[in-house]
Amino acid sequence: MNFFSFHLMPWPYLPPPRQFLAEHEAAWVTLPNTEYDPVRGRDLYDRYLGELVMAEELGLDGVVVNEHHQNAYGLMPSPNLMAAALTQRTERVKLCVLGNALPLYNPPTRVAEEMAMLDVLSGGRLIAGLVVGGGPEYYSYNVDPTEARARFSEAVELVLQAWTRPGPFSFDGEYYQLPYVNPWPRPLQQPHPPVWVPGLGSPGTIAFCAERGFGYMGVAYYAPPESFARQALAYHEAVSLAGRAFVPELLGWLTTVYVAETDEQALEEAAPHLAYFQGNLAAGFVGAGKVWMPPGYIEAPALVQFLAELRAMAGAPRPSDPKEAVWRRTPLVGSPETVRQRLLDYVKELRIGTVLSLLQFGSLPAELTAKSMHLYATEVVPYVRKEADDHFATLAGTP
Amino acid sequence: MTTLDTAVVPTDVGTVDLEATDLSSLEVEGRQVLVASFGQGMPLLYLHGLCDLHSVLAPEHPPTFLSALAGWGRVVAPALPGYPGSSPLGRLHEMEDYVFHLVDVLEALVLDDQPLAVMGHCLGGWLATELALRRPDLVSQLVLLAPLGLHVPSSGVPPVFGALAPRGVGGFAEARRILFSDPDSQPALAALPDDMAESQQLRWFGGLAGAAAIGWKAPHFQSRRLAQRLHRVGAPALVVCGGRDALVPAALRSAWTAGLAGAQALEVPDAGHALVLEQPGLADVVTAFLGWR
Numbered sequence: 001m002n003f004f005s006f007h008l009m010p011w012p013y014l015p016p017p018r019q020f021l022a023e024h025e026a027a028w029v030t031l032p033n034t035e036y037d038p039v040r041g042r043d044l045y046d047r048y049l050g051e052l053v054m055a056e057e058l059g060l061d062g063v064v065v066n067e068h069h070q071n072a073y074g075l076m077p078s079p080n081l082m083a084a085a086l087t088q089r090t091e092r093v094k095l096c097v098l099g100n101a102l103p104l105y106n107p108p109t110r111v112a113e114e115m116a117m118l119d120v121l122s123g124g125r126l127i128a129g130l131v132v133g134g135g136p137e138y139y140s141y142n143v144d145p146t147e148a149r150a151r152f153s154e155a156v157e158l159v160l161q162a163w164t165r166p167g168p169f170s171f172d173g174e175y176y177q178l179p180y181v182n183p184w185p186r187p188l189q190q191p192h193p194p195v196w197v198p199g200l201g202s203p204g205t206i207a208f209c210a211e212r213g214f215g216y217m218g219v220a221y222y223a224p225p226e227s228f229a230r231q232a233l234a235y236h237e238a239v240s241l242a243g244r245a246f247v248p249e250l251l252g253w254l255t256t257v258y259v260a261e262t263d264e265q266a267l268e269e270a271a272p273h274l275a276y277f278q279g280n281l282a283a284g285f286v287g288a289g290k291v292w293m294p295p296g297y298i299e300a301p302a303l304v305q306f307l308a309e310l311r312a313m314a315g316a317p318r319p320s321d322p323k324e325a326v327w328r329r330t331p332l333v334g335s336p337e338t339v340r341q342r343l344l345d346y347v348k349e350l351r352i353g354t355v356l357s358l359l360q361f362g363s364l365p366a367e368l369t370a371k372s373m374h375l376y377a378t379e380v381v382p383y384v385r386k387e388a389d390d391h392f393a394t395l396a397g398t399p
Numbered sequence: 400m401t402t403l404d405t406a407v408v409p410t411d412v413g414t415v416d417l418e419a420t421d422l423s424s425l426e427v428e429g430r431q432v433l434v435a436s437f438g439q440g441m442p443l444l445y446l447h448g449l450c451d452l453h454s455v456l457a458p459e460h461p462p463t464f465l466s467a468l469a470g471w472g473r474v475v476a477p478a479l480p481g482y483p484g485s486s487p488l489g490r491l492h493e494m495e496d497y498v499f500h501l502v503d504v505l506e507a508l509v510l511d512d513q514p515l516a517v518m519g520h521c522l523g524g525w526l527a528t529e530l531a532l533r534r535p536d537l538v539s540q541l542v543l544l545a546p547l548g549l550h551v552p553s554s555g556v557p558p559v560f561g562a563l564a565p566r567g568v569g570g571f572a573e574a575r576r577i578l579f580s581d582p583d584s585q586p587a588l589a590a591l592p593d594d595m596a597e598s599q600q601l602r603w604f605g606g607l608a609g610a611a612a613i614g615w616k617a618p619h620f621q622s623r624r625l626a627q628r629l630h631r632v633g634a635p636a637l638v639v640c641g642g643r644d645a646l647v648p649a650a651l652r653s654a655w656t657a658g659l660a661g662a663q664a665l666e667v668p669d670a671g672h673a674l675v676l677e678q679p680g681l682a683d684v685v686t687a688f689l690g691w692r
Contacts, residue, residue: 029561030561139560139561139564142615142616143616144611144612144615144616145608145611145615146481146487146488146608146612146615147492147612174490286567287567288566288567288568288569289566289567289568289569290564290565290566290567291564291565291566291567292561292564293564293565294560294564294611294615295560295563295604295607295608295610295611296481296607296608296609296611296612300600300601300604300605300608301601303565303604304597304600304601304604307565307567307600308597310568311567314567314568315568
């Protein structure tokens with residue numbers, strides 16, 4: 001059982017959601033970058049990196065950084081730079097870059113090179129996340145979204161060959177033609193670092209991971225946990241269809257976590273920052289306003305369904321109990337007892353071997369982040385780890 | 400350059416005896432192509448645009464403008480690659496591939512008249528021009544309605560797909576604003592209603608993906624090479640633009656008429672980009688230019 005600390009490194013200084021949405025359509029693509037203050041940004045990077053270092057000190061298994069462009073949602077256009085900093089500030093934890101958006105790199109051998117550097121720098125601690133990239137990124141980077149999946153698939157092939165095939169060799173693809181593929185350095189982990197792919201439930205991505213033996217990390221911090229459960233079951237099915245043994249660690253749940261002394265306190269402390277996360281930062285990606293989902297990035301029927309779900313979510317009556325309103329989408333907000341029991345239930349039921357916990361979200365300040373991380377690492381993780389490991393051990397060998 | 404500054408009067412469609420749409424699916428080099436045709440007589444190849452037949456209107460319900468033309472000749476309108484009924488581009492990545500796809504389509508159609516009158520609206524206008532440049536032998540007359548495709552240094556990169564991006568809640572007002580002179584007019588609301596039915600959403604988003612495959616990286620419907628080649632168009636041409644077209648602003652409208660020496664040019668002062676939906680009366684201008692009346 002793996003417990004990772006996932007960080008988005010968001011910009012926390014936007015006005016409250018209601019005011020923000022009156023002034024701006026979205027936090028993505030076109031939110032003026034004059035809203036970013038580099039002086040505050042410097043302190044913020046320092047704080048956020050410190051929170052990932054703290055995850056190691058608290059005994060978690062790994063830390064996760066990720067790539068986003070031109071938004072307030074995540075301030076890591078180059079997650080590899082952050083991972084490089086972490087190679088120097090951590091000693092033990094796995095460093096997961098989840099991921100590099102391959103179609104945005106030309107040639108994608110750049111990713112093979114940088115990730116090999118990170119693997120060597122970290123002494124073989126890299127987990128290589130490879131990703132198609134979010135819809136908004138295609139507007140920001142002006143990459144043809146109708147080619148996104150095909151480019152991604154070819155680029156994965158190129159990166160894997162670059163890591164494993166003795167160079168120099170030539171690569172003759174539909175999108176990438178390279179006479180000399182011969183990256184120095186090569187990764188320390190052989191034949192190559194583990195590959196994880198984040199996804200929102202696209203059947204194509206799930207099947208791709210299952211067939212290739214890649215980890216599938218379900219991104220589920222906006223949707224109710226049922227949405228992730230569907231992804232997890234689809235992954236189980238795809239793995240068995242691919243004729244592979246199920247490895248729990250390769251199924252990950254990316255979810256928001258906040259732990260406080262009591263349920264009431266946790267809900268009260270987390271609520272404004274969850275609202276900022278969902279109302280401000282996710283605007284432009286999900287929500288009532290502009291949805292930066294480019295044509296051809298997903299098939300038209302999937303897009304129509306996605307929009308219908310957004311409308312249903314926006315139109316759904318809010319539960320009258322404010323607790324239920326928070327727990328509907330973020331069940332892992334509560335006391336240590338609540339969070340560990342719920343987490344263990346999901347872990348056992350869905351056989352999730354990796355939990356990527358978003359321990360800082362939205363505008364959650366440093367003190368609350370640190371307090372929650374301590375409680376999570378001391379009161380939740382050891383318990384769930386032991387129970388889950390025992391549970392998986394009894395299941396070992398069963399399909 | 401001749402400027403026809405006549406006011407465009409809506410055609411009285413009540414007087415036109417409409418033929419039913421004839422729909423057929425061609426197989427061209429392993430790709431399916433849905434072809435809608437209307438009317439009888441002299442053929443006119445029609446290449447549609449972003450907000451048009453095939454893209455927002457089902458081929459069974461052509462816009463009044465095309466129905467009016469069909470009273471005088473035969474309009475043959477393939478759905479472009481990626482649009483509902485036609486296979487996506489697949490290995491077609493560039494304009495070069497696209498034009499030769501159109502040549503394949505023309506050959507498969509076996510139309511009597513070669514060369515042929517070709518009319519294009521919006522995206523279709525760009526394609527018609529590129530076809531006329533590469534295969535002048537196939538094009539006898541060229542009608543360009545609010546054509547995309549041209550670039551001039553001052554025109555900037557238009558954020559077409561950004562403006563057409565959907566909203567979680569709230570409909571298609573922004574798309575109507577950039578495509579129509581009046582976003583609340585009947586043609587605009589009929590084409591892109593806020594409460595768009597699922598079948599129409601599938602057509603609209605599916606079509607945009609087809610358009611993105613050629614328009615996203617041109618970049619954004621603006622060929623950097625077209626202006627310097629435009630003088631090579633030999634066929635007699637008619638260029639019609641709206642005076643309030645947000646996608647073909649004044650600088651581009653001038654560049655079209657300057658580049659196509661000898662072309663007839665018409666500007667409809669109050670029209671937006673979606674000429675074919677907004678201006679059914681243009682049928683009179685087009686049939687006169689084609690010599691159909």
